[in-house]
Amino acid sequence: MFKVTDLRCEYQHNPIGIGERCPRISWRLDSDERAVSQTAYEIEVSNLPNFSEPYWTSGKVASSQSVHVELEELDTKSCKRYNYRVRLWNQDGELSEWSDIAYWETGKLEGEQWAGKWISAPLSLLPTDSPHLPLLRKSFRLNSSVRQARIYATALGLYELELNGQRVGDRYFTPGWTSYEHTIQTQTYDVTDMLRTEQNAIGAWLGNGWYKGQLGWQEKGAIYGDRLALLLELHITYTDGSEELITTDSSWQSAKGPIVMSExxxxxxxxxxxxxxxxxxxxxxxxxxxxxESLEHGYDMLKPQINGPVRAIQTVRPTEWLVTPKGEMVIDFGQNLVGWVRFSLTGTEGAVVTLEHAEILDSEGNFYTENLRTAKQTIGYTLKGDGKETYEPHFTFQGFRYVRLSGFTEEQLDHEAFEAVVVHSDFEETGTFECSEPLVNQLQSNIRWGLKGNFLDVPTDCPQRDERLGWTGDAQMFIQTASYLSNVAPFFTKWLSDLAAEQRDDGAVPFVVPHVLGKEDFASAAWGDAAVICPWTIYVSYGDQRILERQYESMKRWVAYIQGQGENEYLWNTGFHFGDWLGLDAKSGDYVGATERDLIASAFYAYSVELLRRTAVVLGQKEDAALYSKLKEQVVAAFRREFVTPSGRLAASTQTAHVLALMFGLLDEAAEKRAAARLYTLLEESKFHLTTGFVGTPYISHVLSQQGMHDAAYKLLLQQDYPSWLYPVTKGATTIWEHWDGIKEDGSFWSRDMNSFNHYAYGAIGDWLYRTVAGIQTVEEAPGYKRIVIAPVPGEGLTWAAGTIDTMYGRVRSYWRLGNAGDFQLEITIPPNTTAEIRLPGIFDGTRVTEGDGTPLLEAKGIHSTSDGKAGVVIQAGSGHYHFCYKFTGHSS
Known part of the structure; x- marks a missing residue:
């Protein structure tokens, strides 16, 4: 038996307010049998939930596609609900039942007219330089019972809505942070059950947020505008079919609210x-x-929200209450997190309490905030004094583990009255990894918490100091790991749209997106390459071709920019570059590692050209594919002339230089062998410790495994002293640090100016844990895990490892265990409508392998073929659960 499950529209379950005129739908097949696949499907769309009058039907379509099926012929309208259902035929020609009915609802589509006006508190009440925040409200009357009601809203600044005394929705930091000159996102809310017959009232809180508030370390404010405003339409449909529209207009009222300052x-x-x-x-x-007052701001930049909303995801209770050596009261939440503290207290009117937030205690155990630079991360609350009062912030977030309390009386320090609220973009968690080494499991936890803390509407570099910006380099370094951990496709689709909008006319990409730095802060190698690397990674991870289509011109413009920069068009040896940022082989006092910046720039030039060539092939752009194929050859040839000696030695003798040259395929066969040997020597010289920075670290383990040096990759992973991935874990880290030695062995700090303890870049090792240790991979030829490779690589120091990824097709699982006597077990799950290539490690003879309850491998159901050779035993299999057993003949090396 099989059935259709998990229907999604644009990655979401029953979304309301989407902006796609031709949305894509996806579904999964559910079956306990092996080798189950789809051969055809049929989709029906109806405006009615009982499908008595189908609005559109695909008819029977002979196709195995079950992910991102675009409804190209569908003519959708704004503010409408569309119900849909799917049935399909399997490999035996059997027809499933119709799926459960799902739906999507369009928002106010781009280009649609708005009846509402942008409204703001008058300047006579709140001048532009006032830190005070406004409230807005309107009363209105309904004369009939309501069948359906939707609010469509956005703001200049941030907003929260209330209706009849209740908060509308569970989103925070709406409308999100975008390149506001080009895009302001709109949100849709179902408020049908919140309205009353007769009298009603709607209220709004407005906040500075990213629009008017301070951004960057130069303390610049009002980068986008100096007045906050609300835009809203309430669409009401009565049970008799008539409609009414309530909008922001001159009938609204305003007041100074209780938020005296918010940043x-x-x-x-x-x-x-x-x-x-x-x-x-x-x-x-x-x-x-x-x-x-009405503001003339225009509507052309308005688009329905693309990415998932920011939500309060979980709460964390204090693990310890401390009195520091200085005598200060500090709460330890046991986890470096992002969000705020919700607290309750009673007290006298006018009493003031203060909460300050920090990531770390100093070596003496005192509260430490110097790494925050100018960011205050402080909550001040003045009591009204009429019983129990509960408070949590509206328009700010903090990065912290520790909270210092001031102004609280002993009676107010109720340990049950404080909890941390964890806030981040709400995306489905898709990946898990664990193994036999507890420190690596903590590392994996730190990587996940780094994602949670830094994926708050944009991929930020840190969540605590006066920065929190969308650094492009950090994003491209971590995106592959992020795509294992969570479904980040909508998140990056929104961010990449902003990246394209922020590109200069010459194709240069800013250091941060949205761009809020100076006019010259553009176009560093490895940072700007996010324009190419990120869309390609989303395509490979999710099979999302649309992101390549929409970013293609941006990708081309970036490569064209590079081509015009070098002293010849095939090298990039001019301009500013961050280089191997924070590389440990940097000169004393320098942030930039020892690898020559022009080598790094030219290496990434070649890599972006290659990814652009592959993109052109996917999109059927044959002329472009040929053009970029030729350009890649020319860039590689120039790289070899410039950076490789005639005898085949890489001129730069750093770990990062060798890693990039090997990772990006820039060397001929002889030079590649020499570079791999030299990299191993460099690791031996460093006693198998890293000297790489931001540029080299994400790739070093992959290069070692690709070159067959798995022993070295495992040694790097399992090192516990500085510098290593596990060193921060041994120092109590619960997130990834910006510096390998953020806290030194003697308890002192690396620096005050640049020392975040929640900075996800080095968490890119997670990619290698999933791809190599657990062995779960997809292939470019059938992306998004339509075709799966399971190729785990056991290594010395681990006796078992397990990884899972919930793909668009279903769950992929790989679990291996090596017993003391060499007994090896490999358990695998392959979802329906996919196929897999399974590479069994440590054995070269398939006749010695059993599957399931002891069935010889070649007789196992669902297995199409096997082959033996230098690569070991390779199995071609369909979907299902498999359990292989055999004697392991040795670690791969």
């Missing part, structure tokens, strides 16, 4: 005495409120 970096100051209790309820009397 992303600095925190929030809240005076509960200034609250307008129940201001969003119908019975509230607003005689003392002011009017509003």
């Amino acid at each position: 992303i970096y600095h925190g929030e100051t809240y005076d509960a005495r200034l609250e307008f209790e129940d201001f969003s309820t119908p019975d509230y009397m607003s005689r003392d409120w002011h009017g509003v």
Whole structure:
């Protein structure tokens, strides 16, 4: 038996407010049998949930495609719901039942007219330089019962909505951070059950956020604008079919709210005495409120939200209450996290309490904030004094593990009254990895928490100091690991759209996206290459061809920019580059590693050209594919002339130089062998410790495994002293550090200026853990795990490892265990409608392998073929659960 499950539209289950006119739908096959596949499908779309009148049907389509099926012929309208269902035929010609009914709902599509106006508190109430934040409200009356109601909203700044005294939705930091000159996202809310017959009221909180607030370490504010504004439409459909529209207009009112100050970096100051209790309820009397002013801002940049919303995902309770050597009260939450603290207390009117946030304690155990630079990360709360009061911030977030409390009385320090709220973009967690080494498992946890802490609407570099920017280099280094951990495709689709919008006319990519730095902060190698690397990675990981189609011109423009930069068009040896940022072979006091920057730039030039060539092939751009194939040859030839001696030695003798040359295929066969041998020698000289920085670290383990030096890769992974991935773990790290020695052996810190303890870049080792240790890979020819490779590589120091990835087709699992007597077990799960190539490690004779309950390998159901050779035993298999057993003949090396 088989059935159709897990219907999605644009990666989402039953989304409302999407912006795609021709959306894509995906589904999974569910079956306990082996070698199950789809041969045809049929899709029906209807405006009615009972499908009595189909709106559109695909008919029977002979295809195995079950992911990203684009409904090209469908003519969708704004603010409409579309129900859909799917059935399919399997490999035996059997027809499934119709799936459960799913739906999507369009938002106000790009280019649609808005009836609402941008409204703002008047300047007479809140001048542009006032730190105080406004409230907005409107009362309205309904004369009939409601069948359906939707709010479509956005803001200049951040907003939260209330309707009849209740918060609307569970999203935070709406409308998100985008390149506001080009895009402001809109959100859709189902408020049908929140409306009342007769009197109603809607309220809004506005915050500075990224729009008006301070951004960057130069303390610049109001980068996008100096006035906050709300835009909203409430669409009501009554049970009799009539409709009504409530919009932001001159009938709204405004007031100074209780948020006296709010900044992303600095925190929030809240005076509960200034609250307008129940201001969003119908019975509230607003005689003392002011009017509003309309702003002329335009609507052309408005687009429905692409990425998942920011939500409060979980809460963390304190693990310890400390009194520091300085006598300060500090809460330890046991985990470096991102969000805020929710707390409750009672006290006298006008009393002030303060919460300050930090990642770390110093060597003496005192609260440490110097690495925050100018960011204050402080919450101030003034009590109103009428019983129990509960507070959490609205428009700010902190990166912290420790919280220092000031102004609290002994009675107010109720240990049950404080909890940390973890906030980040809400994406489905898809990957797990664990193994026999507890320190590696903690490393994996740190990698995941690094993603949680730094994927808050944009891929930030750190969540605590006066930065928190979308650094392009960090994003491209980590994106492959992120795609294992979670479904980040919508997240990066939104961010890459901004990257393309922020590119200069000459194709240069800014250091950060959205771009909020200076006019010259553009176009570093390995940073700007995010324009090519990130879309290609999403394509390979999710089979998402649309992202290549939409980013293709951006990718071409970046390569064209590089081509025009060098002293000849095949090398990049001009301009500013970050180089191997934070490489440990840097000169004393320098942030940049010893590898020549022009070597790094030219290596990434070749890599981006190659990925662009592959993209052109996927998109059927034959002329471009030929052009970039030729350009790749020319860049590689120039690289060899410039950086490889006639005898085949790489001129730069650093780990990173050898890693890049090998990873990007820049050497001929003889030089490659010599470079691999030299890299191993360099590792021996460093006693198998890293000297790489941001550029070399993501690739070094992959290069070692590709060159058959798995022993060296495992030695690097399992080192516990500085510098290594596990050194921070031994020092109590719960996230990935920016520096290998953020905390030194003597307890001192690397620096005050550049020392984040939650900085995901070095977490890129997670890619190797999934791809090589667990052995789960996809292939470019059938991306998104349509074709799966299972090729685990056991290594000395681990006795078992397990990885899972919930792909668009279903769960892939790889688990291996090596017993003391050499008994090896490999358990694998391959989802329906996919096939797999399984490479059994440590054996070269398939007749010695059994499957399941002891069945000889060649007789096992679902296995199409096997082959033996230098690569070991290679199995071609269909979907299903498999359990292989044999005697392991030795570690791969």
